[in-house]
Amino acid sequence: xxxxxxxxxxxxxxxxxxxxxxxxxxxxxxxxxxxxxxxxxxxxxxxxxxxxxxxxxxxxxxxxxxxxxxxxxxxxxxxxxxxxxxxxxxxxxxxxxxxxxxxxxxxxxxxxxxxxxxxxxxxxxxxxxxxxxxxxxxxxxxxxxxxxxxxxxxxxxxxxxxxxxxxxxxxxxxxxxxxxxxxxxxxxxxxxxxxxxxxxxxxxxxxxxxxxxxxxxxxxxxxxxxxxxxxxxxxxxxxxxxxxxxxxxxxxxxxxxxxxxxxxxxxxxxxxxxxxxxxxxxxxxxxxxxxxxxxxxxxxxxxxxxxxxxxxxxxxxxxxxxxxxxxxxxxxxxxxxxxxxxxxxxxxxxxxxxxxxxxxxxxxxxxxxxxxxxxxxxxxxxxxxxxxxxxxxxxxxxxxxxxxxxxxxxxxxxxxxxxxxxxxxxxxxxxxxxxxxxxxxxxxxxxxxxxxxxxxxx
Ligand SMILES: Cc1cc2nc3c(=O)[nH]c(=O)nc-3n(C[C@H](O)[C@H](O)[C@H](O)COP(=O)(O)OP(=O)(O)OC[C@H]3O[C@@H](n4cnc5c(N)ncnc54)[C@H](O)[C@@H]3O)c2cc1C
Numbered sequence: 001x002x003x004x005x006x007x008x009x010x011x012x013x014x015x016x017x018x019x020x021x022x023x024x025x026x027x028x029x030x031x032x033x034x035x036x037x038x039x040x041x042x043x044x045x046x047x048x049x050x051x052x053x054x055x056x057x058x059x060x061x062x063x064x065x066x067x068x069x070x071x072x073x074x075x076x077x078x079x080x081x082x083x084x085x086x087x088x089x090x091x092x093x094x095x096x097x098x099x100x101x102x103x104x105x106x107x108x109x110x111x112x113x114x115x116x117x118x119x120x121x122x123x124x125x126x127x128x129x130x131x132x133x134x135x136x137x138x139x140x141x142x143x144x145x146x147x148x149x150x151x152x153x154x155x156x157x158x159x160x161x162x163x164x165x166x167x168x169x170x171x172x173x174x175x176x177x178x179x180x181x182x183x184x185x186x187x188x189x190x191x192x193x194x195x196x197x198x199x200x201x202x203x204x205x206x207x208x209x210x211x212x213x214x215x216x217x218x219x220x221x222x223x224x225x226x227x228x229x230x231x232x233x234x235x236x237x238x239x240x241x242x243x244x245x246x247x248x249x250x251x252x253x254x255x256x257x258x259x260x261x262x263x264x265x266x267x268x269x270x271x272x273x274x275x276x277x278x279x280x281x282x283x284x285x286x287x288x289x290x291x292x293x294x295x296x297x298x299x300x301x302x303x304x305x306x307x308x309x310x311x312x313x314x315x316x317x318x319x320x321x322x323x324x325x326x327x328x329x330x331x332x333x334x335x336x337x338x339x340x341x342x343x344x345x346x347x348x349x350x351x352x353x354x355x356x357x358x359x360x361x362x363x364x365x366x367x368x369x370x371x372x373x374x375x376x377x378x379x380x381x382x383x384x385x386x387x388x389x390x391x392x393x394x395x396x397x398x399x400x401x402x403x404x405x406x407x408x409x410x411x412x413x414x415x416x417x418x419x420x421x422x423x424x425x426x427x428x429x430x431x432x433x434x435x436x437x438x439x440x441x442x443x444x445x446x447x448x449x450x451x452x453x454x455x456x457x458x
Contacts (some may be wrong), residue, residue, distance in 0.1 A: 009034060010055070010059050016047045016049075016052045017046050019046070026417065027115075030081065032075070033075075034078060034318040039082065039117065040083055041085055045089060048092050054170050054172060055170075061446075063086075065085045066085025067085055067448055069088045069108055069451070070089045071137060072134060072189060072316065074132075074134070074136055074139060077418040079451055079453070092110060094108055098119055106203075109137070109199060110136075110138070114306060116304065117129070121302050125205060125208070126207040127153070131305070133149050133309055134309055137200060139192070141160060142325070143413065144157055144413060144415060144417030150357065150358070151236075151241045152207075152273075155292070157357070158359065160187070165187070165194065168449060183439065188439065189429075192448040194439065200393060209299065211272075211296055211298055212272040213297050213299075214267065215294045217262045218293060220355070226265070226328060229244050233356075235381070237277075239272055240273070243268070244352040247264060248262065263340070281452060282294075321383075323408035324409040325407070326401075327375070337397075339403065344384075348384070354376060360373075364431060368432055378404065380400040381397065384398040399456060410427050410430070429455075440456070
């Protein structure tokens with residue numbers, strides 16, 4: 001039985017602080033990004049260093065407490081928190097060290113991507129991440145990492161060189177190609193199943209100013225635009241990334257007043273290649289079907305990464321469903337167009353993130369992330385600031401997904417799934433699943449780390 005004396009003893013051995021029910025800041029501390037998630041942990045431990053993490057893991061295990069690990073708290077299904085258990089919150093562990101010469105960056109486990117971009121941009125470099133700067137490095141990396149630089153530099157896991165991990169038995173180990181290579185393989189897509197990553201080392205690329213921004217087309221042309229996009233992007237040079245979206249134009253600057261609130265389809269571009277080639281690369285984009293807006297312009301990479309932060313602040317209701325996609329058939333496009341017409345709120349959207357280019361250099365078995373043959377990660381996202389919209393946005397995302405799933409490759413990106421059951425997790429790892437189970441059995445046989453898209457040890 002957990003009592004006050006045990007908690008006090010545990011707390012005395014930590015550098016970080018503990019927040020518990022009854023504390024003035026408990027409600028703020030238990031909140032995660034998705035306001036649909038309303039969990040009540042028994043202890044939230046703000047770890048300050050590796051020793052705090054080791055002690056917290058040991059305490060949770062010895063007290064038989066459910067254990068959750070939180071970095072950015074962005075997980076849609078709320079996998080950074082739990083009811084009744086202990087939450088290891090890493091947000092105080094924000095150390096970053098750039099080694100410009102070796103083109104590597106060491107990042108502590110509580111950083112957001114905004115923290116990383118800020119640090120590496122000072123050296124004219126970046127590592128691939130996602131599209132929102134407030135997302136945690138921990139969750140995004142361990143699930144795979146799809147974003148603006150995927151086609152040029154590969155997925156985030158493709159750039160993970162090393163990780164320090166606190167295992168279920170409380171030991172700290174390093175995982176890399178040389179040390180614990182099985183664990184290193186599993187961390188690159190297998191989520192938080194294997195331990196708490198206290199620091200990551202990523203490869204850096206010379207990416208500083210990029211040409212980025214959206215092209216919007218009238219929604220009436222959506223089928224035509226999607227058909228053009230599916231052919232264009234897979235043949236485009238790797239320096240160009242572009243994710244497709246249905247959206248309502250945000251009602252703010254810098255969007256033209258005439259377009260604000262309008263339902264459109266579009267592509268969000270990021271070109272990170274030689275400036276001299278840019279004009280030729282964007283020529284087909286400008287010339288294909290007169291756009292409503294072509295807003296591509298030079299910007300620092302961190303500005304692109306932060307561009308959507310204001311649109312998607314923490315505290316919104318969030319429900320999403322995802323799939324991997326190999327081919328965008330005409331029949332699938334017809335279904336997309338049908339559901340886009342019913343976008344339930346101004347913030348709701350559908351994105352198709354490219355997974356080709358540099359991400360296709362690796363094969364299915366090279367990392368735990370298995371869908372190297374897919375061309376896109378597709379996600380239907382229902383979002384609203386209003387709690388009353390929760391049923392409506394969830395129903396839209398589910399029925400949209402139901403209609404498109406038959407055209408998908410089967411599994412989904414684990415970072416964009418809700419609580420969808422074991423079969424969906426298996427489908428996401430396909431042929432890599434059995435190896436993940438074997439590695440889980442080796443490193444976490446009692447499934448201490450189970451608040452995640454769980455790979456059961458037996
Ligand atoms: C607004 C928004 C935008 C997004 N954009 C993208 C995108 O562009 N590309 C993309 O690939 N994904 C994107 N995602 C999905 C994102 O990758 C997942 O939601 C991811 O789980 C978030 O990571 P986190 O650390 O913020 O989450 P948390 O909720 O803190 O954690 C998520 C999971 O990861 C585990 N975990 C986190 N840190 C660690 C650690 N250090 N060690 C061990 N386990 C850990 C947790 O235990 C939990 O299971 C986005 C999500 C949101 C909400």
